[in-house]
Amino acid sequence: MSFAANNPDQPRPLRVALAGIGVVGGGVIRLLEANRDLITRRAGRPVEIVALNARDRNKDRGIDLSAYNWVDDMGALAQSDDVDVIVEMIGGADGPALTLARQALGAGKALVTANKAMIAHHGLDLARIAEEKDTPLKYEAAVAGGIPVIKAIREGASANEIARVYGILNGTCNYILTLMEREGAGYDEALAAAQAEGYAEADPTFDVEGIDAAHKLSILASLCFGTKLDINAVSTSGIRNLIADDIREAEALGHRVRLIGMAERDAERGLYQRVQPCLVPADHPLAYVPGALNAVVAEGNFVGRLFFEGAGAGAGPTASAIVADIIDIARDEYGPAFAMPVEALDQAPIADAGARIGKHYVRLVVEDRIGVLAEIATTMRDAGVSIESFIQRGNGSNNGVVIVLVTHEGPADAIQNAAASLGSSDFSVAPPMVMPILAL
Numbered sequence: 001m002s003f004a005a006n007n008p009d010q011p012r013p014l015r016v017a018l019a020g021i022g023v024v025g026g027g028v029i030r031l032l033e034a035n036r037d038l039i040t041r042r043a044g045r046p047v048e049i050v051a052l053n054a055r056d057r058n059k060d061r062g063i064d065l066s067a068y069n070w071v072d073d074m075g076a077l078a079q080s081d082d083v084d085v086i087v088e089m090i091g092g093a094d095g096p097a098l099t100l101a102r103q104a105l106g107a108g109k110a111l112v113t114a115n116k117a118m119i120a121h122h123g124l125d126l127a128r129i130a131e132e133k134d135t136p137l138k139y140e141a142a143v144a145g146g147i148p149v150i151k152a153i154r155e156g157a158s159a160n161e162i163a164r165v166y167g168i169l170n171g172t173c174n175y176i177l178t179l180m181e182r183e184g185a186g187y188d189e190a191l192a193a194a195q196a197e198g199y200a201e202a203d204p205t206f207d208v209e210g211i212d213a214a215h216k217l218s219i220l221a222s223l224c225f226g227t228k229l230d231i232n233a234v235s236t237s238g239i240r241n242l243i244a245d246d247i248r249e250a251e252a253l254g255h256r257v258r259l260i261g262m263a264e265r266d267a268e269r270g271l272y273q274r275v276q277p278c279l280v281p282a283d284h285p286l287a288y289v290p291g292a293l294n295a296v297v298a299e300g301n302f303v304g305r306l307f308f309e310g311a312g313a314g315a316g317p318t319a320s321a322i323v324a325d326i327i328d329i330a331r332d333e334y335g336p337a338f339a340m341p342v343e344a345l346d347q348a349p350i351a352d353a354g355a356r357i358g359k360h361y362v363r364l365v366v367e368d369r370i371g372v373l374a375e376i377a378t379t380m381r382d383a384g385v386s387i388e389s390f391i392q393r394g395n396g397s398n399n400g401v402v403i404v405l406v407t408h409e410g411p412a413d414a415i416q417n418a419a420a421s422l423g424s425s426d427f428s429v430a431p432p433m434v435m436p437i438l439a440l
């Protein structure tokens with residue numbers, strides 16, 4: 001099958017096939033069309049779309065695709081001698097995206113993908129195939145959308161030992177949290193607004209439960225620490241149980257609530273990877289990241305603290321990351337997918353996230369009756385949790401009294417278990433919320 005014509009007067013074009021023409025795929029076509037000349041100069045040769053594939057050929061995508069060659073059989077893209085790069089923009093950890101990725105790399109094609117779920121679950125296997133075939137596997141768009149953080153860590157900071165990487169890795173959650181902050185909205189109201197604005201899916205589970213952020217964190221951890229990517233080692237909790245009082249109380253304590261993905265490598269404790277809502281000091285740059293933006297902080301032993309901020313999603317920013325990968329391939333600039341060969345990545349022991357010591361914010365909503373405060377104090381004492389401050393706010397939300405405790409430093413599990421036990425008592429009227437108070 002031949003998709004492209006040869007022109008002997010031009011440097012050989014890089015021939016690109018696009019699989020998945022949704023939000024991201026449409027953005028890539030628009031970007032390659034709009035910046036064609038500049039991209040040719042930067043890439044050193046033209047980047048040519050030689051084939052398109054998606055599910056429904058007849059769908060109106062709001063772009064004129066008549067100039068492009070539509071291929072119904074995705075597998076044909078991987079087999080064609082006229083395709084150099086396959087750009088996977090279908091989505092899903094497994095299924096057609098993974099089949100295509102394996103076929104493409106197996107056939108020696110370069111693969112560019114925006115698919116964090118697939119990289120988080122199968123990145124190592126795909127990287128092995130890419131190495132065997134000496135072909136590029138690039139995934140800049142899979143982490144923090146338009147922010148060039150993969151390139152920055154993989155290349156710009158590659159001389160550093162990185163002990164910690166953390167950040168706001170999910171724009172939907174950050175949009176919801178900043179709406180709660182600004183409007184005093186409850187979680188359900190803020191989620192509905194995010195859905196109406198197109199920032200949250202009809203089924204927001206992947207975002208609000210922290211799963212999407214976990215995918216991205218596991219990829220960053222592997223890159224930063226030189227460890228084998230392990231999505232199953234990320235402990236995750238989401239933002240569903242937050243109430244408007246949590247945002248207000250955090251503010252009163254000089255903090256803001258953010259869903260933070262954090263990974264640390266420690267010689268003694270091993271590899272810690274956790275996504276959870278946290279109290280971030282109001283003067284930390286992460287506290288100022290508004291709306292659907294993402295931000296990543298990486299701490300290198302020579303460079304110090306690096307901070308990256310930008311759009312974590314959307315057609316334009318995601319296309320920007322994908323086309324940057326394509327330009328690298330056109331220049332023949334690529335290396336191992338995780339900054340070192342798969343065999344050089346090591347297997348760090350998994351740190352017990354529950355043993356992590358820190359101060360915590362604990363919020364309960366309880367019935368306003370005699371004996372409740374004594375019971376809270378007893379449960380905390382029995383769990384070995386020492387309380388630094390205690391706030392009770394009259395009639396709070398959910399028809400109960402809002403109680404906020406700030407603990408002294410203690411192991412996360414003990415504090416979580418004590419809160420869970422209080423949450424299951426007959427005086428509790430809403431699920432408790434426990435958040436670490438970050439000292440960054």
Ligand SMILES: NC(=O)c1ccc[n+]([C@@H]2O[C@H](COP(=O)([O-])OP(=O)(O)OC[C@H]3O[C@@H](n4cnc5c(N)ncnc54)[C@H](OP(=O)(O)O)[C@@H]3O)[C@@H](O)[C@H]2O)c1
Pocket residue numbers: 019020021022023024025053054055056057059074088089090091092096114115116117141142145312313314315318
């Ligand atoms: N959206 C963002 O802002 C963003 C940001 C960063 C990364 N990503 C990642 O980018 C990828 C694509 O996201 P998206 O938002 O562009 O998704 P999307 O709008 O739902 O588009 C998915 C595309 O894949 C096609 N597709 C789905 N199943 C297929 C199948 N079985 N065979 C062939 N084509 C199939 C669809 O075809 P039809 O159009 O014909 O139905 C559609 O064109 C995902 O991995 C996502 O995580 C997205």
